[in-house]
Amino acid sequence: AQSVTQPDIHITVSEGASLELRCNYSYGATPYLFWYVQSPGQGLQLLLKYFSGDTLVQGIKGFEAEFKRSQSSFNLRKPSVHWSDAAEYFCAVGPGNFGNEKLTFGTGTRLTIIP
Amino acid sequence: GAVVSQHPSWVICKSGTSVKIECRSLDFQATTMFWYRQFPKQSLMLMATSNEGSKATYEQGVEKDKFLINHASLTLSTLTVTSAHPEDSSFYICSARDGRASEQYFGPGTRLTVT
Numbered sequence: 408a409q410s411v412t413q414p415d416i417h418i419t420v421s422e423g424a425s426l427e428l429r430c431n432y433s434y435g436a437t438p439y440l441f442w443y444v445q446s447p448g449q450g451l452q453l454l455l456k457y458f459s460g461d462t463l464v465q466g467i468k469g470f471e472a473e474f475k476r477s478q479s480s481f482n483l484r485k486p487s488v489h490w491s492d493a494a495e496y497f498c499a500v501g502p503g504n505f506g507n508e509k510l511t512f513g514t515g516t517r518l519t520i521i522p
Numbered sequence: 523g524a525v526v527s528q529h530p531s532w533v534i535c536k537s538g539t540s541v542k543i544e545c546r547s548l549d550f551q552a553t554t555m556f557w558y559r560q561f562p563k564q565s566l567m568l569m570a571t572s573n574e575g576s577k578a579t580y581e582q583g584v585e586k587d588k589f590l591i592n593h594a595s596l597t598l599s600t601l602t603v604t605s606a607h608p609e610d611s612s613f614y615i616c617s618a619r620d621g622r623a624s625e626q627y628f629g630p631g632t633r634l635t636v637t
């Protein structure tokens with residue numbers, strides 16, 4: 408069964424500092440990997456996704472993530488955070504095929520930005 | 523881009539009544555729609571998967587008679603919470619998938635409060 412682990416429940420970062428949110432997955436084959444962001448009381452917005460190819464994926468809002476198969480990780484990074492980045496971030500994994508695939512979400516990491 | 527809407531965004535109902543939540547894909551045909559439930563400060567838990575014109579597939583532990591899902595058209599799926607109880611209070615999020623795409627597009631969510 409597929410699973411996702413986000414080890415950090417809450418991270419606090421100063422505005423302008425760099426950010427890395429960790430995500431580890433478990434899946435038997437090549438997975439589809441996603442990072443979503445959720446602002447309070449809102450739905451999910453896709454930041455980026457990895458299906459295949461270049462293991463460094465660029466997303467929206469200046470985010471990037473690197474797929475490391477050997478470590479089963481897909482960590483999200485941003486070189487300089489902005490106060491508007493404060494939100495909940497979810498990593499998700501899905502099977503690498505087209506169809507009615509189910510996404511499995513991690514428990515999320517809450518990001519707080521301090522001035 | 524692909525847009526998914528939900529209606530209502532917020533609903534309060536009395537215990538014992540039923541409430542219907544709509545999920546619409548506005549600019550694409552959603553062959554598959556997913557319904558998630560999110561408790562405060564927790565991750566999304568998949569409740570069920572629905573395909574247009576067929577019965578929904580419920581995840582283990584989800585009462586299909588309590589959470590009625592109908593996917594009558596390629597742009598609309600509904601979730602009806604029957605005989606609602608306070609423990610059904612939650613944030614319900616739908617997502618929709620275009621059969622040609624490999625990602626899900628999420629709605630903004632519906633907050634249900636049962637008094």
